[in-house]
Amino acid sequence: MGFKKVLLSILALFLIVTVSKAQSSALLQKQRxxxxxxxxxxxxxxxxxxxxxxxxxxxxxxxxxxxxxxEEKISTINSEVRLINNQIASNNNAIDVLKAQLEKxxxxxxxxxxxxxxxxxxxxxxxxxxxxxxxxxxxxRVKYLQQFNDSRKIKADEIEATQDKIKQKIAQLEVDKSKKxxxxxxxxxxxxxxxxxxxxxxxxLNELASxxxxxxxxxGKKQQQERKLAAQIKxxxxxxxxxxxxxxxxxxxxxxEAEARKTGxxxxxxxxxxxxxxxxxxxxxxxxxMKLSADFKSNRGRLPWPVGQGNIIRKFxxxxxxxxxxVYNPDIVIRTNANAxxxxxxxxxxxxxxxxxxxxxxxxxxxxxxxxxxxxxGLSVSNGQKVSAGQTIGTAGEDEEEGISIVxxxxxxxxxxxxxxxxxxx
Numbered sequence: 001m002g003f004k005k006v007l008l009s010i011l012a013l014f015l016i017v018t019v020s021k022a023q024s025s026a027l028l029q030k031q032r033x034x035x036x037x038x039x040x041x042x043x044x045x046x047x048x049x050x051x052x053x054x055x056x057x058x059x060x061x062x063x064x065x066x067x068x069x070x071e072e073k074i075s076t077i078n079s080e081v082r083l084i085n086n087q088i089a090s091n092n093n094a095i096d097v098l099k100a101q102l103e104k105x106x107x108x109x110x111x112x113x114x115x116x117x118x119x120x121x122x123x124x125x126x127x128x129x130x131x132x133x134x135x136x137x138x139x140x141r142v143k144y145l146q147q148f149n150d151s152r153k154i155k156a157d158e159i160e161a162t163q164d165k166i167k168q169k170i171a172q173l174e175v176d177k178s179k180k181x182x183x184x185x186x187x188x189x190x191x192x193x194x195x196x197x198x199x200x201x202x203x204x205l206n207e208l209a210s211x212x213x214x215x216x217x218x219x220g221k222k223q224q225q226e227r228k229l230a231a232q233i234k235x236x237x238x239x240x241x242x243x244x245x246x247x248x249x250x251x252x253x254x255x256x257e258a259e260a261r262k263t264g265x266x267x268x269x270x271x272x273x274x275x276x277x278x279x280x281x282x283x284x285x286x287x288x289x290m291k292l293s294a295d296f297k298s299n300r301g302r303l304p305w306p307v308g309q310g311n312i313i314r315k316f317x318x319x320x321x322x323x324x325x326x327v328y329n330p331d332i333v334i335r336t337n338a339n340a341x342x343x344x345x346x347x348x349x350x351x352x353x354x355x356x357x358x359x360x361x362x363x364x365x366x367x368x369x370x371x372x373x374x375x376x377x378g379l380s381v382s383n384g385q386k387v388s389a390g391q392t393i394g395t396a397g398e399d400e401e402e403g404i405s406i407v408x409x410x411x412x413x414x415x416x417x418x419x420x421x422x423x424x425x426x
Contacts, residue, residue, distance in 0.1 A: 028080045034426070035073040038311060065313075070194050077187045084180045088173060095169045102162045223327055225357055230330050233372055236352040236363055237412055240370075244282045251285075252276075279414040283368045293367030296346050303345045303423050304389065306373055306409050307396060310336035313406070316419040330417050331374065331410035338405045340396040342373050343389075345424075350385045350393075362393045371420075374408040375399075 260266060277285065284290040314333035318326060348366040355361075360376035364387060376394035381387060396407045411420045 028076055028083065032073060032076045032080065035069055035076060038069055067194060067197055070190050070197070074187055074190050074194075077183050077190070081180055081183055081187075084176050084183070088176050088180070091169050091173050091176070095166055095173075098162055098166045098169065102159065102166065106159060229356055229359075229361065229374060232354070232356050233361065233363060233374075233410075234415065236354075237370055237415060240351050240365060241279050241282060241414065244285065245277075245279075248277055248282045248285050280368045283365075283414060289367040291367075292348065293369060296348075296366040296369045299346065300423050302425050304343070305334070305424055306342050306345055307334060307336040307340045307407055308343075309340070310334040310407075312421060316410075316417075316421060331372070331408045332420050333375075334407050334409060336396050336405050336407060338396075338398075340405060340407075341392045342376055342394045342396055342407050344387045344391050344393050345371055345389065347388045348386075350381045350383055350387060353379050353381050353383055353385075353393075355379075359397050360394055364393075368413060370412040372408075372410040372412065374410075375406055 260269075284293040311334070312332050313335045314329055316329055316332050319329050344364055346364075346366050348364040348371070351363040351365045351370065353360070353362045359374065360379045361372065361374040362376065362379060362381060364371050364373075373393060375397040377397040378395040379393070380395075381391075381393045387393060396405045398404070399406050409420050411418045411423055
């Protein structure tokens, strides 16, 4: 029975390792499927581009991102293949251990059968018992014969169970090998596409170089407009902070006057002793604002997207356009469906809903944080309105040059711009 416990312990260990690897494999598979989806969406962007019009920077960015995504997908496939190779090695080792155990079980069983054959008749068994020196020895010999018969049955069952385990491991090996071959085929396909895309990317960059002067002029106008819009957004947030500070200072003064009356100190002296609040403290000076700020912060990486379907076509931070043009992007640009409803990512209060340069923008206050939605062609909310998460606040606008529907999205903590991509759910 001890040998059987050891066998079960080994099999349990293999099972735990297999489950752990299966969980890792499932995560990698999910990541690979997401990358494939993003690549397909970018492919739609490229396919929808008219070949008759001038080359746009959007195509260059889409090609670059598609190449990066394919490289990332290959890296994910490599990780999956490594996991499968480890699983194959683990199963091979398990088969070797099980075969060794099976061989030992068979040898033990053969010895039992040989002993039973030599003592197969009842007379021999009777003589074995009656040849005992005393009753106690005779009793022990009877028990031994009973246990011997039971052991034969147990050994036979163990042999059958071990054979079944070997069959299962071999079947799993075949499944793993098939999956590995499929992944390697997918990997080779991606490598082939990358080689083709790199050639296309090089061609596009060469074509873009000849258009660089126009691109710079085009970007210059866009950037000028975007800088003006960014200034409007920051000014609106600054006014919100100034208003909250005015209220905080009024409360500070009221408390100082009350303390002065109580202690007899001059009001100015009491005010000086009272610490002045930071912008962040001012924005969350009420219990409601403090809770809203904490709730918003706790949802970092889990906020819903402002549109139902879309992909990021321009990232936050410094971005390159062509070979010699670099600009700072205070937001992300999300490509979405035409006339897509734009929704609040979290509950809050509309600080400002306004139109500038023919496009709409909405700023929503979440205590210490602000979410900003720009390039809207229709607004559904107004200043001071309370909104809930998922509530429609406007309609996605259009980039007329590119012929696509977009929405610009940004997040502020006070006056500080944050990378909104890290706040959205993956």
